[in-house]
Amino acid sequence: MQLSDRPLPIKSPTLNTLITELGEECTKVQALIYQLQLTNLSGKQQAEILAELLACAVHLNVHCGEDFQNLIAEEMESLPDDDEE
DSSP: OOOOSSOOOOSOHHHHHHHHHHHHHHHHHHHHHHHHTSTTOOHHHHHHHHHHHHHHHHHHHHHTSHHHHHHHHHHHHHSOOGGGO
């Protein structure tokens, strides 16, 4: 499944960029998992795929840190409360 090119309804340009990058990285992880499911991979091919998957996991871990979580929390706090309508 590919992400669409439609803009995100996010006010913060920084959060918008981070969410877009997160989606791209998740798509990459998904592709790597599909590659691992291929039959007849050599040990070298498996090692290369696993190394890329490890790099993605490290990137995602850093990417989704406290700053990212705080930006999401701030965005959520800025949303209108639908119950007040």
